[in-house]
Amino acid sequence: xxxxxxxxxxxxxxxxxxxxxxxxxxxxxxxxxxxxxxxxxxxxxxxxxxxxxxxxxxxxxxxxxxxxxxxxxxxxxxxxxxxxxxxxxxxxxxxxxxxxxxxxxxxxxxxxxxxxxxxxxxxxxxxxxxxxxxxxxxxxxxxxxxxxx
Amino acid sequence: xxxxxxxxxxxxxxxxxxxxxxxxxxxxxxxxxxxxxxxxxxxxxxxxxxxxxxxxxxxxxxxxxxxxxxxxxxxxxxxxxxxxxxxxxxxxxxxxxxxxxxxxxxxxxxxxxxxxxxxxxxxxxxxxxxxxxxxxxxxxxxxxxxxxx
Numbered sequence: 001x002x003x004x005x006x007x008x009x010x011x012x013x014x015x016x017x018x019x020x021x022x023x024x025x026x027x028x029x030x031x032x033x034x035x036x037x038x039x040x041x042x043x044x045x046x047x048x049x050x051x052x053x054x055x056x057x058x059x060x061x062x063x064x065x066x067x068x069x070x071x072x073x074x075x076x077x078x079x080x081x082x083x084x085x086x087x088x089x090x091x092x093x094x095x096x097x098x099x100x101x102x103x104x105x106x107x108x109x110x111x112x113x114x115x116x117x118x119x120x121x122x123x124x125x126x127x128x129x130x131x132x133x134x135x136x137x138x139x140x141x142x143x144x145x146x147x148x149x
Numbered sequence: 150x151x152x153x154x155x156x157x158x159x160x161x162x163x164x165x166x167x168x169x170x171x172x173x174x175x176x177x178x179x180x181x182x183x184x185x186x187x188x189x190x191x192x193x194x195x196x197x198x199x200x201x202x203x204x205x206x207x208x209x210x211x212x213x214x215x216x217x218x219x220x221x222x223x224x225x226x227x228x229x230x231x232x233x234x235x236x237x238x239x240x241x242x243x244x245x246x247x248x249x250x251x252x253x254x255x256x257x258x259x260x261x262x263x264x265x266x267x268x269x270x271x272x273x274x275x276x277x278x279x280x281x282x283x284x285x286x287x288x289x290x291x292x293x294x295x296x297x298x
Binding site: 001002003004011012015075079083085086105106107110111113114115117118119120121122125129130131 | 150151152153160161164224228232234235254255256259260262263264266267268269270271274278279280
């Protein structure tokens with residue numbers, strides 16, 4: 001049971017934007033800080049723009065920004081949007097399951113309940129919660145300036 | 150986010166044993182009922198024997214049985230044993246993460262809390278719960294006899 005690399009990078013990109021004092025970053029900059037592929041990060045960015053978490057502007061002073069304050073972006077919503085496969089077992093795939101138990105099995109509903117509990121925990125946290133205390137994190141990233149309160 | 154095929158098959162094999170009135174089944178029989186590969190099911194069986202959920206006996210009257218009553222096998226324990234990868238994101242891998250945020254990031258603890266909530270739900274259910282009401286399920290599997298109460 002593992003989140004996709006796409007979700008992992010999505011969360012890290014959003015956290016990066018959340019802790020930068022000017023709230024602005026380029027893909028190149030984030031790729032370098034995290035040591036990840038620029039191409040992969042571009043795809044992640046496209047997803048985050050599409051899902052309404054990030055805005056991307058071109059030009060000299062352009063870059064990526066959070067579309068809303070980090071206090072308003074719930075971790076659960078990010079994971080719901082970026083994780084493309086919540087079909088925990090084969091029988092979650094409508095019309096594609098070959099399991100003969102299907103008509104009389106409670107496994108699907110039990111796993112569904114467990115997944116709901118998982119996401120409910122993530123819904124209790126915002127991006128802001130992930131990056132507090134943010135001072136050590138800014139230091140780690142080499143971002144010395146304090147963010148305005 | 151998806152459980153492995155190994156866990157999926159493990160749960161289905163255990164459920165099959167739980168609802169058979171004599172509690173005994175061969176790998177061949179289960180493979181045919183579910184339409185899955187016998188080889189794959191053999192690996193799953195080896196795992197379930199190793200983890201203490203199933204006993205396997207050879208010979209004419211041999212086969213697979215639950216090692217304990219289905220009321221005593223918690224779904225959470227099966228998933229914990231069979232699922233080999235709970236490293237939800239890269240930073241769960243001790244010493245292998247390249248994420249520069251690591252020293253100051255709360256993501257790992259938040260995801261860990263969500264995973265605990267997921268497993269806590271599964272711990273509330275036993276194999277018996279997954280197969281109740283078991284009559285329709287026995288019909289689906291072509292197992293007409295009622296199990297002794």
